[in-house]
Amino acid sequence: MLERALNKISAKSESDGCLLCYNAPCTETCPNGLDPAKVIRSIRFENISGAENYAKGSELCKICKEKSCIKACLKDKIDKPVEISKLMEYAGNLNKENRSKKKIGLNTTFCGLPCENPFFLSSSVVASNYDMVAKAFEMGWAGVAFKTIGTFVPEEVSPRFATIRKEGNSFIGFKNIEQISDHTLEENLEYLRRLKRDYPTKIIIASILGQNEEEWTYLAEKMTEAGADIIECNFSCPHMTGEGLGSDVGQNPELVALYTAATRKGTHLPILAKMTPNIGNMEVPAIAAMKSGATGIAAINTIKSIMNINLDDFTSEPQVDGKSCVGGYSGKTVKPIALRFIHDMKKHPYLKETPISGMGGIETWRDAAEFLALGCTNLQVTTSIMQYGYRIIEDLIDGLSSYLGERGFSSVEEMVGMALPNLVPADHLNRHSISYPNINRDECVGCGRCYLSCYDGGHQAIEMDEASGKPKLLAKKCVGCHLCMVVCPVGAISASKRVDISQINKN
Template sequence: MADLSIEFCGIKSPNPFWLASAPPTDKAYNVVRAFEAGWGGVVWKTLGEDPPAVNVSSRYSAIYGKNREVIGFNNIELITDRLLDVNLREITQVKKDWPDRALIVSLMLPCEEAPWAAILPLIEATGADGIELNFGCPHGMPERGMGAAVGQVPDYVEMVTRWCKKHTRLPVIVKLTPNITDVRAPARAALAGGADAVSLINTVNSITHLDLDRMVAFPAVGNASTHGGYCGAAVKPIALNMVAEIARDPATRNLPISGIGGIGNWRDAAEFIALGAGSVQVCTAAMLHGFRIVEEMKDGLSRWMDEKGYRSIADFTRKAVPNTTDWKYLDMNYQVIAQIDQDKCIKCGKCYVACEDTSHQAIAQIVGEKDSRTYEVIRDECVGCNLCEITCPVEGCITMVPQETGKEYMNWTQDPRNPRAEGVR
């Protein structure tokens, strides 16, 4: 049976599934229930200076798919609204009672050294395993010079990280904001400041939708609203890309990464780990489905690892990183052609409409007796774009079949069609 235990920048955990710093980790009651359910670790909801933050009502909104499935989740909640001393007492007791679980404390303070120097010994005294610097919160706190206001400035990231390394012996994890042009810059800055690891992504600036009768966005606070932090399944592609960018950057390729963003099942977790994450953090899925989802996550990951022959998490960590590259290095001579399985085809015509209207007119609609319809790929016109496969409602009906071209690998830097290709004058 696969071993799910991990060691992340010196922090041991029975499995890679951690709860992210958020409402699910706001107090001892929640965290204990999470540990009882089987979570390997938690990042305690962000602590700050007293007096604590004051939140508004309401706080959440969502984007729905069919059957009211939550695709994206938006929140305008701030850091902890509980007194620092209360949080510290609870953290101390929880760590004492659950010594085998990872317990990280998230922190957010003004961009001055003194507050950091004052709080860090208090965190160490709790017995916590590490700290996470919240440089990503996109709402409420940036207006106070914290959160994303720090994370968007690499010099600030390096400076505060250096302060923390100076004033604590605990591992320092820097949580990065996705609300930035190039996530590699703050990751490099965190490393330069001495960070032991980074975690990402924090939430994405967003307004989910409006009440068009009242002309107020959600979540509505009286007759007004504001932008919030977007998370959930919808942000997973953004998060995967940013994790991969850091993992394959020569400057940060050895920097441990805790992956966050839209993780809702074991497959999501495996993808993050394969692209560079050493642990994964979950929030939205737990808020929507409860703490027991970790049972399926652990079971599914373990079964998949057994099937693939992976004995430990380390066996496939970063395994997909070498296969992730810049566009210019992709093989220009690689070719796939769509193929329709007529036995599975339900004759809905979605592939034909999509290709005919918006793509390459590479699917023929053949009208037969009694106005029957058959759809066939026009091979000479198919560019292998995958649109037909994506629009088809029947899994496995349309597949993309690799073609033997007889041509050797050639990327864009070598392609004679590129006026700046090597050897082209």
């Protein structure tokens, strides 16, 4: 059988199957000294510039007879090895495309503080002690929102994580029932002191959670003394065990105002109010925070959730001695919800100039760029790090830097908020024209997915042509919903030019 070269879709699919190994054996065994692991990881995270750069010398893969990389691939222990040579060939051919090679520096300013790039660790287990944060800083992360510090050490449970998966993907949703830092206040203060001493140019955000006004003020004073650059008020943890903590505060504008003011009493530093998404209108508590002394907003924290129900024993995950509880949901699937809340705040007249540190489903540089385009000037990441490690910073930086260069931007700030004018109220949308789907019959493989979805979930505007085995559009039935386009697995359907409905009716 004739072997086919990979294309954009098949290369992404193949890279998705990689285990993303630590000390990847494909790289360790390559006789030519290449780094296929980095190439594959860059393709996986949509960093085409990085894949192209790391694939230099990939022409040697074509003549390599050893194929030691494929022999060493650990995925062979599961089903079959990754097509490493083909992925290297695909990446090597990318440099034939006529794209700008210019890279733009990612230095930004947030709450008046200079940052080497917009990427921070968010307040969570990924930022819970000195060694972890120091490693992240060494790898290129510009700052950290340290795991939430309180005056008490919570009792934790085991286990505390659960995931939701779809088809062949790694998990797309993540649930945790972890609380604030499990280190004492003095231990955490020492971590902050050491981090600021050893990494003076990195930005330290100290996340705090008090149980009353006095504690919010006291914690703010202690974080300031320890050398923090910013204080973040955790008004949004969805599963604290005490009443009046976490998201219970974030849903109550009066408490948000009270505790923000108490925090301001204890510090001169910028203050971020971290918002809960477990509310209808986030701008209400956000305004309360800003009026009471906050400098900016952090959003969103995790969403209250129940991950699943086991139909054998009717338990839920994470299962703690047969029981579970409502917990916080994060991961790639919450990104649309996070973007909606950020949009709502940036569109509000009172909040439009407010600095926002955005988070919620950032996995690739594209995700990050979307948050920037909606008005964020700083970005925080947790779940993707838990899944793939701190090393994702390489592709986040490289991908965003290359994108800015290709699009002609001279800085990160230039693209901040660029998408806001294109998001309008529903009654402002053009309802007088239609865009029909255009089916590329050469690219179509005849799987019939579009037909199934249109007939069973659309307007029965597609039929399968018996002669060709490929779909055919019935224009008189088509309403231009584009369901067919979003379900097509090979990208063979595109949008056509818009047509005025009145002209269609005349014909």
